[in-house]
Amino acid sequence: MTDHSESRRKVLRGALAASVSAIASATPGTEALARALNVSFTHGVASGDPLADRVILWTRAVAAEGAGDFFLYWSVSEQADMRRPITGGLLRASADNDWCCKVDASGLQPGRLYYYQFVYRDRRSPVGITRTLPVGDVSNIKLAFFSCSNHPKGFFNVYREAARRDDLNAVLHLGDYLYEYGPTGYETLGLRLGRNSLGQTVTQPRIDQLSPRNEIVSLTDYRARFALYRSDPDLQELHRKNAWITVWDDHESTNDSWRNGAENHQPATEGPWEVRLQASARAYNEWMPIRTASDGNLLRISRAFDFGNLARLVMIDTRIEGRDQYAVTQDQFLSFYLSARPDGTFPADVVPGTNTPRRMISAAQESFIQTQLATSAQPWQIIGNQTLLHFQSAPNFADTRLLPPPVRDQILAGIQQFLGGPVGLAQYTQLARAGLPLYDFVADSWAAYPTARTRFLGTLLQAARNPLVLTGDSHNSWAANLRLPTASGLANVGVELATPSVSSPGFEEALPDLPASALAAVAVESNTAPGPARVDQLVYAETGRRGFVLLDITRERVEAQWILVNNVFSRDYTATVDRTLRVAADSRRFA
Amino acid sequence: MPMQHKICAGAILLFLAGPNTVDASDRGFYLSGLVLHDDYQDLAIDAGPILGDISLDQSWGYGLAAGFKVASPLRLELEFASRETDPLELRALDIPDLRGALEWQSLMVNAVFDLRLDSTSLVPYLGAGLGLASVDVDRIGTAFFDINGDDDALAWQALIGFSVPLDSQWSLALDARYLKSDDLSVSLQPVGVPAEMIQVEAVSVAASLRYHF
Numbered sequence: 001m002t003d004h005s006e007s008r009r010k011v012l013r014g015a016l017a018a019s020v021s022a023i024a025s026a027t028p029g030t031e032a033l034a035r036a037l038n039v040s041f042t043h044g045v046a047s048g049d050p051l052a053d054r055v056i057l058w059t060r061a062v063a064a065e066g067a068g069d070f071f072l073y074w075s076v077s078e079q080a081d082m083r084r085p086i087t088g089g090l091l092r093a094s095a096d097n098d099w100c101c102k103v104d105a106s107g108l109q110p111g112r113l114y115y116y117q118f119v120y121r122d123r124r125s126p127v128g129i130t131r132t133l134p135v136g137d138v139s140n141i142k143l144a145f146f147s148c149s150n151h152p153k154g155f156f157n158v159y160r161e162a163a164r165r166d167d168l169n170a171v172l173h174l175g176d177y178l179y180e181y182g183p184t185g186y187e188t189l190g191l192r193l194g195r196n197s198l199g200q201t202v203t204q205p206r207i208d209q210l211s212p213r214n215e216i217v218s219l220t221d222y223r224a225r226f227a228l229y230r231s232d233p234d235l236q237e238l239h240r241k242n243a244w245i246t247v248w249d250d251h252e253s254t255n256d257s258w259r260n261g262a263e264n265h266q267p268a269t270e271g272p273w274e275v276r277l278q279a280s281a282r283a284y285n286e287w288m289p290i291r292t293a294s295d296g297n298l299l300r301i302s303r304a305f306d307f308g309n310l311a312r313l314v315m316i317d318t319r320i321e322g323r324d325q326y327a328v329t330q331d332q333f334l335s336f337y338l339s340a341r342p343d344g345t346f347p348a349d350v351v352p353g354t355n356t357p358r359r360m361i362s363a364a365q366e367s368f369i370q371t372q373l374a375t376s377a378q379p380w381q382i383i384g385n386q387t388l389l390h391f392q393s394a395p396n397f398a399d400t401r402l403l404p405p406p407v408r409d410q411i412l413a414g415i416q417q418f419l420g421g422p423v424g425l426a427q428y429t430q431l432a433r434a435g436l437p438l439y440d441f442v443a444d445s446w447a448a449y450p451t452a453r454t455r456f457l458g459t460l461l462q463a464a465r466n467p468l469v470l471t472g473d474s475h476n477s478w479a480a481n482l483r484l485p486t487a488s489g490l491a492n493v494g495v496e497l498a499t500p501s502v503s504s505p506g507f508e509e510a511l512p513d514l515p516a517s518a519l520a521a522v523a524v525e526s527n528t529a530p531g532p533a534r535v536d537q538l539v540y541a542e543t544g545r546r547g548f549v550l551l552d553i554t555r556e557r558v559e560a561q562w563i564l565v566n567n568v569f570s571r572d573y574t575a576t577v578d579r580t581l582r583v584a585a586d587s588r589r590f591a
Numbered sequence: 592m593p594m595q596h597k598i599c600a601g602a603i604l605l606f607l608a609g610p611n612t613v614d615a616s617d618r619g620f621y622l623s624g625l626v627l628h629d630d631y632q633d634l635a636i637d638a639g640p641i642l643g644d645i646s647l648d649q650s651w652g653y654g655l656a657a658g659f660k661v662a663s664p665l666r667l668e669l670e671f672a673s674r675e676t677d678p679l680e681l682r683a684l685d686i687p688d689l690r691g692a693l694e695w696q697s698l699m700v701n702a703v704f705d706l707r708l709d710s711t712s713l714v715p716y717l718g719a720g721l722g723l724a725s726v727d728v729d730r731i732g733t734a735f736f737d738i739n740g741d742d743d744a745l746a747w748q749a750l751i752g753f754s755v756p757l758d759s760q761w762s763l764a765l766d767a768r769y770l771k772s773d774d775l776s777v778s779l780q781p782v783g784v785p786a787e788m789i790q791v792e793a794v795s796v797a798a799s800l801r802y803h804f
Binding site: 122 | 639683
């Protein structure tokens, strides 16, 4: 090498070197990096967190065992054949990141469809498709949202159905992208009986594939579980074809998690919660096409996205970032509502020993949400939320007039069986008649944080013009008008649209002797009629089938379709639109 | 048959045809200036994740040579040539409009055999050279990555052509030549991965004007 040309290049490389210093400083022996490796793209490609000029691109590139770090070439093109890339670069694959490779591809044009690919020598990943967010005048967007995909419980026919579409601006996932349980960790009554209320034989068709074969606790465990889920071809295809915007719920860490613990975490045997939480967050960050917070905090995932002048999407984290412990008993839960004052305060809703209202989200996140809603000039404000926000009382089967007595009695017998006997049924009936929810159903949701819930609804009422709350978690389909008592009367706040699960069991398996259609009808009846604790209005329920919700948004209205599949126990299925609901702009309620 | 093979084969055939007598006007020492038109072979890049060929544009070069006749029909030349070309496309990745440049200088010692043909004043010749190539692979690539580095490597060339005496001191020569360097050590930037097996190959047409002392 000659010194003169080297110094010249140093000058020329100056700007570039600064931007890649992090890469270069971590570069191991470059000779090792140059070795030709047997590289495979084992889990497809994904994109996510689109902005107007950038999007996260993801792949996983695995070399033969024992290989060190290596680099991939990535590129973005406007052509499906990947000719004439408009941007690209080199990207490190490392065991440090479980061979997951992410890049924030910038310099893109707004509202455009792009193709992307990763290359290692003659090995090429599938060509992914992604879209940047539009800016300016936007007349229409389409979003599909999902939650609760459980690999052992069923095939991802819901993802498969959605992947058939080519018209989505983005896919939203509201959490429970995976489940932490081992082979016996998630048993339902329907599974024990081998049947559900739809007359289907209940199995766990993919339980033999479960990996690892234990409840996931360590970083290695979480990575292996992600690898299992992302090996699913239907999930891979939906990722490949769409930009995803995701948040976690509890099962990405463990069941009913909160900032300092979880129902399904036992420190005595599973170690410190913080260690497990960090492991789960790290694996999530590695495997999901999500943009890491600017401060590197893997536990901060609330963020906002603008779809031009049509809608602002605010993804919130009600699970980890600021959540206090859930109501640990039914008595504690009921005391919240039974002690509620007419002015809407909940004196019983305090963290034991602190006398401060329990939080669902931190004050900082509340401020972030308030700011995002208040500064949104768009007609629609969409909140990507995890657990149910509307207050849903238990269906009152004892007094319903929708069902003939034999059917009603059959249902009550099923509830008695589910709740362990006559005492349980009596308590249930009392709750239903009082307009209160079933603890088992809502202990982990917004309803169990009534002060925080009221405050959040107040923020939606005051700061948002047309809030649409998208919700996952419950495995079943719901649509509700959110309302809030105010000094001037009951105010319409907005609407909640809850997606059913992708494959996690709904009430058809939790209550196999309770006809799903009857449950849904009585649930709507019970949550529409006036009642002592009833404020919100349930306008739609479906509790027997899995699916997703498609949103078609224009300036004048939002049209929501609940698209459900009839089966997750085999790959054969049919999909139907079970319900279409509309919300007119500025109405803050379903039409 | 690749062009370089054709040139070599032609040179061998011409040599086997046998030299007759050396041109009487051939003198001991001469200087010549060269103009070269180069047609490059693709650069074969093997650098970490990048495996492919970079096509190079045709280009012009120039050179100087000093030679003397050792013994009929052999001439020895010390030849300096400088070339620069632009990259076109990284074929494997379908990336057109590459940036950067390939600049290289060669210093060759050529052994040239002049072959006299009785029927004409044209003096065919063929030769071979061995020397050193100093190659600067100057950020050939894209805004996303490039191949960069400079290195010196052994080089060899074969040439075949003819000269025409213009008068007692000047002659004009035209030849075709194939030039190839040994492996160059450069790297894939900005990550610094070594790039292997980069060799510069070119088929050139050279026109030279000689002054015989």
